[in-house]
Amino acid sequence: MQYKLILLLAVISVLLFSSCEKDTPALPDNLAEFSVTQLGFESTESSKTIEINFSRAVETSTTIIIGVELEDLVYGESFTTTPEVVDGKINIPVSTGQTKAEITIRKKDDVFLNGSERIVLTIDQAGENLVKGVRSSLEVLFSSIVSNGGTMTLQGGEGGASAVNSVFVNFRSNQQTQIRRDSWDLAFWCGDDFKVILNNTAATTAKGLDKFDLSQVGASDTMNLDLSIATSNSNALNLIDDVNGNLDVTVIGSISSNVNENKVFIVNRGTGGGIAARAWKKIKIIRNENGYTLYYANINDANYQTLNIPKNNDHNFIYFSFDKGIVEVEPKKQNWDIVWTGGVLTTLSNGTQIPYYYSDLVRTNDYGLVTVSEVLVENIKWNEMSETHLQTLAFSTDRHTIGANWRVTRGNIGVALDRFYVVKDAFGNYYKLRFLNFTTDDGGTRGYPNIEYALIKKGE
Numbered sequence: 001m002q003y004k005l006i007l008l009l010a011v012i013s014v015l016l017f018s019s020c021e022k023d024t025p026a027l028p029d030n031l032a033e034f035s036v037t038q039l040g041f042e043s044t045e046s047s048k049t050i051e052i053n054f055s056r057a058v059e060t061s062t063t064i065i066i067g068v069e070l071e072d073l074v075y076g077e078s079f080t081t082t083p084e085v086v087d088g089k090i091n092i093p094v095s096t097g098q099t100k101a102e103i104t105i106r107k108k109d110d111v112f113l114n115g116s117e118r119i120v121l122t123i124d125q126a127g128e129n130l131v132k133g134v135r136s137s138l139e140v141l142f143s144s145i146v147s148n149g150g151t152m153t154l155q156g157g158e159g160g161a162s163a164v165n166s167v168f169v170n171f172r173s174n175q176q177t178q179i180r181r182d183s184w185d186l187a188f189w190c191g192d193d194f195k196v197i198l199n200n201t202a203a204t205t206a207k208g209l210d211k212f213d214l215s216q217v218g219a220s221d222t223m224n225l226d227l228s229i230a231t232s233n234s235n236a237l238n239l240i241d242d243v244n245g246n247l248d249v250t251v252i253g254s255i256s257s258n259v260n261e262n263k264v265f266i267v268n269r270g271t272g273g274g275i276a277a278r279a280w281k282k283i284k285i286i287r288n289e290n291g292y293t294l295y296y297a298n299i300n301d302a303n304y305q306t307l308n309i310p311k312n313n314d315h316n317f318i319y320f321s322f323d324k325g326i327v328e329v330e331p332k333k334q335n336w337d338i339v340w341t342g343g344v345l346t347t348l349s350n351g352t353q354i355p356y357y358y359s360d361l362v363r364t365n366d367y368g369l370v371t372v373s374e375v376l377v378e379n380i381k382w383n384e385m386s387e388t389h390l391q392t393l394a395f396s397t398d399r400h401t402i403g404a405n406w407r408v409t410r411g412n413i414g415v416a417l418d419r420f421y422v423v424k425d426a427f428g429n430y431y432k433l434r435f436l437n438f439t440t441d442d443g444g445t446r447g448y449p450n451i452e453y454a455l456i457k458k459g460e
Contacts (some may be wrong), residue, residue: 033133
């Protein structure tokens with residue numbers, strides 16, 4: 001009897017274990033693939049970093065082997081790479097936990113190129129626990145391109161609705177650039193005026209004091225100071241810059257040429273999109289001959305640090321981090337069209353506008369003269385959109401024309417299938433753009449949306 005009972009329990013255990021196994025579906029293949037299938041060097045670029053992205057972090061260390069084919073180029077004379085090309089191959093070591101691998105291509109100085117040169121990179125072996133994706137080959141041209149379009153997986157990074165990256169996209173060059181959303185705090189305008197903005201993506205806030213000397217500001221100045229964007233804070237909208245990018249409506253305002261007119265500001269670095277809370281800072285900004293001088297310190301510090309921040313006409317802004325100083329964030333002002341990110345907008349609550357943080361937000365480069373039109377498929381279908389339709393469209397400078405309108409977060413969650421967008425870049429190229437997925441509800445992964453874009457008309 002006892003033997004039968006033991007046998008019965010064993011059988012039940014096996015059945016339960018088998019049931020658990022069936023209830024836990026196997027993970028999909030971890031794909032390794034390039035973001036796009038073609039890239040070009042801009043005339044001002046001396047190097048380019050190529051990314052091979054993974055569907056998720058790799059579980060074990062491995063090596064990816066890339067085949068290299070050259071046309072009108074000699075390795076070592078025309079260009080070099082990191083890692084190096086050896087016998088027509090690049091071996092890229094990948095460590096546990098990595099979500100991408102990189103190859104950097106550098107043009108040699110003082111080498112004449114006629115524009116026909118190209119490199120073809122092909123994933124020969126994806127490595128252990130990795131599978132080659134659809135975009136397993138990449139053509140790199142040593143000249144600028146005007147892309148005819150393609151598909152792209154935006155690398156928002158881990159975090160889902162609180163993805164860690166902002167992703168800048170340049171349709172013309174098939175290029176995306178990822179930057180951590182918490183990697184900067186202040187941005188200094190490179191235009192004619194002297195303006196400084198806060199990191200809206202981090203929900204950074206600030207408040208000016210009636211003090212003009214950093215050494216005279218301490219913890220007592222923060223007593224009962226609410227720098228949150230909580231809906232309970234009736235003053236919240238006064239702590240953030242204009243959400244639509246109007247540089248005449250910023251918290252810090254225009255930087256005066258009179259040093260004594262520039263106040264000290266208390267800065268809350270923000271926790272928007274899941275960013276961890278960080279210590280508040282105190283700052284004072286003045287003009288200098290070529291741009292700005294920033295004075296900054298921790299709230300209680302009597303001493304402060306000083307940094308000169310020069311303007312650069314190739315960029316919209318120069319970005320600053322309290323942790324790292326001047327940092328690279330957005331590409332040059334004509335080298336991006338949209339940015340997929342998160343940020344503070346406003347919403348109506350009980351008849352009052354309040355700040356509200358949106359995930360998966362898409363902004364157009366309005367400072368870089370990019371405009372956009374939303375197209376409803378009931379009027380023009382995606383496959384039918386052509387150059388003849390362009391004159392019927394109304395193009396907007398509103399940076400949030402795409403905004404959060406491309407996705408649906410209630411009911412049938414996923415991409416809004418009733419619309420797509422036409423983007424006109426700074427060079428007069430017109431691209432149609434649609435989002436292919438948003439979350440697992442529509443076959444995607446939140447934080448890694450897939451887009452499709454196609455050239456409608458090339459700029460003159």
